[in-house]
Amino acid sequence: MKKKKVFSILIVLILIFVTNFSLTAQAIVDWDRSSLKFDNEFGCQSSCSEVSAKIINGGSEMAGESSWELYYSEKGNPKNGEIVASGVIPPLKSNEHYIITVNLQELNLESTIGVYKFKAYQRPGHPGIGVLWSEDCVVLCHEQDVPLISLNKEVSHQYSKPGETITFTFEVKNIGNVDLTDIVLTDELFGECWQEEFPLLKAGETYIYTKEYKIPNDITFPIKNKANVKGYYNEILVEDWDEAIIFRKLILTSICSNNPEETRRWRVTNLNPFDIEFSWDLYGSTQTGTLIIAANDILTFETSTISGPNTVRIFVDGKLHDVKASSGVKCTIPSISITKTPDKEEVIAGEIIVYTITIENTTEYNEGSESLRDIIVTDPLFGEDFQYYIESLGKGEIYQFQVEYHTTLEDVGQLINTAKVQALYKGTVIESESTATVTVIKPTEPDEPTEPEDPTEPEDPELPKTGQIQYIYFLMLGLLLILAGFKLSLLKR
Numbered sequence: 001m002k003k004k005k006v007f008s009i010l011i012v013l014i015l016i017f018v019t020n021f022s023l024t025a026q027a028i029v030d031w032d033r034s035s036l037k038f039d040n041e042f043g044c045q046s047s048c049s050e051v052s053a054k055i056i057n058g059g060s061e062m063a064g065e066s067s068w069e070l071y072y073s074e075k076g077n078p079k080n081g082e083i084v085a086s087g088v089i090p091p092l093k094s095n096e097h098y099i100i101t102v103n104l105q106e107l108n109l110e111s112t113i114g115v116y117k118f119k120a121y122q123r124p125g126h127p128g129i130g131v132l133w134s135e136d137c138v139v140l141c142h143e144q145d146v147p148l149i150s151l152n153k154e155v156s157h158q159y160s161k162p163g164e165t166i167t168f169t170f171e172v173k174n175i176g177n178v179d180l181t182d183i184v185l186t187d188e189l190f191g192e193c194w195q196e197e198f199p200l201l202k203a204g205e206t207y208i209y210t211k212e213y214k215i216p217n218d219i220t221f222p223i224k225n226k227a228n229v230k231g232y233y234n235e236i237l238v239e240d241w242d243e244a245i246i247f248r249k250l251i252l253t254s255i256c257s258n259n260p261e262e263t264r265r266w267r268v269t270n271l272n273p274f275d276i277e278f279s280w281d282l283y284g285s286t287q288t289g290t291l292i293i294a295a296n297d298i299l300t301f302e303t304s305t306i307s308g309p310n311t312v313r314i315f316v317d318g319k320l321h322d323v324k325a326s327s328g329v330k331c332t333i334p335s336i337s338i339t340k341t342p343d344k345e346e347v348i349a350g351e352i353i354v355y356t357i358t359i360e361n362t363t364e365y366n367e368g369s370e371s372l373r374d375i376i377v378t379d380p381l382f383g384e385d386f387q388y389y390i391e392s393l394g395k396g397e398i399y400q401f402q403v404e405y406h407t408t409l410e411d412v413g414q415l416i417n418t419a420k421v422q423a424l425y426k427g428t429v430i431e432s433e434s435t436a437t438v439t440v441i442k443p444t445e446p447d448e449p450t451e452p453e454d455p456t457e458p459e460d461p462e463l464p465k466t467g468q469i470q471y472i473y474f475l476m477l478g479l480l481l482i483l484a485g486f487k488l489s490l491l492k493r
Contacts, residue, residue, distance in 0.1 A: 002486035010462040012151040026321065029491060031125030031292075036058030036066065036089070038134045039097065044118065048141035053118045057092035064091055068120045069101065070102050072109070075148060078117040078136065078242045089120065104139065112139055115175065127277040127292055138175040147233035148176035149201070150184075159249040159316060162217040168244065170196075172229050173206040180231035180238065185209065189225040201231060221248035221271055247272045250293070252314050254323035255300070256367055264310050264326040265464040268299045276316060283311040284321075333364040336372055336393070340379075340418075340434040348441050349412050353405045359421055361393040369395045372423040372430070379419040381405060393423070411440040433478035 035058045042054035051070070066089040071079030085102045092098055100120075104112040118134035140146050149172065156167040168187070174180050185196040196209055223246040230239035251269040270276055272291040277457070281288040282303045293299040303312060310326035338361065343354040357379075361372050375390035382403055390399055408417070420433040 019398060025154045026406050030129070032063035032123055033060040034062040034092070034281075035096075035126065036092075036120055036122055036132060037118070038118070038132060042099075042115070042136070044135045044137035046111070046116065046139050047106055048139065050101055050103050051116045051118075051139065052099055052329045053137070054097050054099050055120055056097045057094060059094065059344060061093045062123055064088060064123065066121050066123055068100055068118055071117045071119060072114055073109075074114040075238060076115070077151070077242060078115045079133070079243075080241070081115075081281060082118075102444040110392070113141060114139060115148070115150065121154055124297065125275075127275045129274050138174070138234075140177055145178045145233070146176045147236055147238045149173070149180060149182060149183075149231050149238045149240050150175045150230040151227060151228060151240040151242045153187075153227045153244045155244045155246055157319075159241050159247050159250075159319070159321060160215055160223075160258050160466040162215050162219060165212055165214045166246065168211050168213060169212070170209045170227060170229075171206060172201065172205050172209070174201045174231075176233070176238070177202055178233050180233055181256040183207070183227045183229065183231040185227065187211075187225065187227040189213065189223075189227075207285050215246075222246060222273075225393075227393060235238045235280070249278060250278055250314055250316065250320040252312060252324045254312075254324050254327045256327070256329045257302075258331050259324075260305065260328045262305055263302045264305055264312075264328070266292055266312055266324070266326075267302075268314060270295065270297055270299075278314050278316050278321065280312055280314045282306065284308065291411060320492040330366040332366050332368065332425075334372065334428060334430050335364065336360070336375070336421055336423050336430055336432050337362045337364045338419055338421040338432050340378065342436050342438045344438070346439040346441065347407055348443050349407050349409045350443065351407055353407060353415075353438055354417075355403050355405060357388070357401055357403065357419060359393065359399045361395060361397050363395065363425065365395055370426060371395070371397075372425055374397075375423040376420060378418065379403070381419075383416040407440050409442065410443045413440060414438075415440050 028222075037058050038107065039056055041053040044051060045055045049475075051292070068081050068087055068089055070085040071078040071081050072084045084107050087100065089098055089100075095466045116137035116139065120132050120134075122130045122132070128443070136150055138148065148241050150174070152171040154171070156169070157164070160166050165221070166193055170185055172183065172185060180201045181199060183198050183201050187194060190211065190213070201207055224243060225339070226241050226243045227237065228241045230237060232238070248271040253269070255267050255269040256267045257263050257265045259467060268278070268291075272295060274295050275292055277290065277292045279290045280301070285306050291299060291301065292373060305311065311323060312326070313323045314321050337356040341356045341358070343356070347353055357374060358375060359377065363372065369390040371394045373392045375393060375493070377388040379386055382405065388401060393399060415438045416435060418433050418435045420431065422429055422431045424430075455467070
């Protein structure tokens with residue numbers, strides 16, 4: 001019975017271990033480096049009965065499935081419509097494609113006339129926003145007049161930065177089967193009063209308009225803005241909208257190195273709410289690399305120093321994001337020192353020792369001169385809760401204070417103790433300590449006092465000395481023997 005119980009416990013432990021191992025392994029699974037995209041040449045094909053789009057894996061082989069959704073709007077932008085179908089994208093090999101097809105008759109819509117758009121999701125861990133959209137699928141299957149208008153707003157750069165000039169392209173298309181008039185295009189990014197007008201847009205006709213925009217220095221990323229278009233068929237209003245999003249380019253910064261003669265250090269900042277894969281190269285050398293920086297994060301890397309200017313470039317999807325030359329500055333080495341000095345090297349237990357504590361900012365400044373802050377001194381000799389606070393110490397500054405300690409008999413011997421100090425330099429904790437030794441001597445004990453003699457008491461008679469006592473003893477013994485012999489002689493007579 002005991003063997004069965006032990007065996008059952010072992011089985012449970014094994015299952016727990018396997019489960020935990022499986023969960024841990026799953027948690028550390030990385031991006032499979034696949035990358036899905038819609039085939040723009042295929043577009044979004046439609047008929048009265050179905051819509052379809054082709055998706056291609058432009059990266060490595062997919063390690064698992066992904067998913068897609070179909071959005072629909074009777075009029076206007078389907079991104080703002082409803083999800084009418086969804087499905088799974090099977091694992092695709094590199095450069096393999098998959099055609100998503102939806103039968104409109106199975107959607108149970110009151111009318112299949114309208115605009116459809118596919119949305120697909122990248123595999124887990126894929127850098128970027130992780131979703132992609134197909135082109136619009138327009139379905140017109142009746143002889144009646146159907147006025148529809150479509151707006152597609154594109155930006156020349158998905159990533160940008162303050163001071164750069166980008167170009168917006170507005171594609172206004174009459175996707176209905178009747179002509180539209182009094183077309184008005186507006187975009188809040190260019191001001192409330194800005195608009196572009198054109199009187200006529202025939203059925204199937206497309207109007208393309210471009211406008212440049214210089215990104216202000218004080219703008220907040222990501223830049224999200226919506227453009228609107230409206231037109232009329234007789235007195236029937238038709239309209240659509242589309243949104244463009246501009247994300248912040250990665251920021252490259254040259255930072256100090258501990259040994260600039262051998263290595264240079266770089267910092268990359270990602271201000272976007274998603275991971276980004278980027279590549280870098282050291283201009284004029286063979287040094288290159290590829291890294292992934294997490295959302296809203298900072299990443300640092302090193303390059304080996306080369307002769308001449310050390311210039312690094314970073315790219316996202318082959319497009320330059322930033323370029324910087326190394327400053328070649330050696331890093332500041334923050335440090336602090338503490339010295340604990342007693343006023344005497346030897347004391348008698350019970351005496352007071354005065355300790356002088358000296359704190360010095362010994363930082364080796366190679367860039368800037370930021371002070372050490374939040375300096376705290378601790379010393380267990382003065383109590384477990386003892387703390388001495390110094391707000392800041394500038395370059396080369398020294399601070400002193402004194403603390404008294406009353407020695408006791410428990411301190412007899414070598415009184416050894418250590419004072420410690422810690423401080424902050426740009427968020428980094430630095431520490432130091434100092435040990436002091438004082439010899440504590442046990443105080444000497446005074447002789448016990450003797451009672452004074454009383455002159456009124458009579459002196460004791462002088463007792464015979466030891467030699468005298470022995471003489472008297474033997475004399476008396478001899479007399480006794482003589483007397484005994486005399487008595488014995490009388491008895492014999």
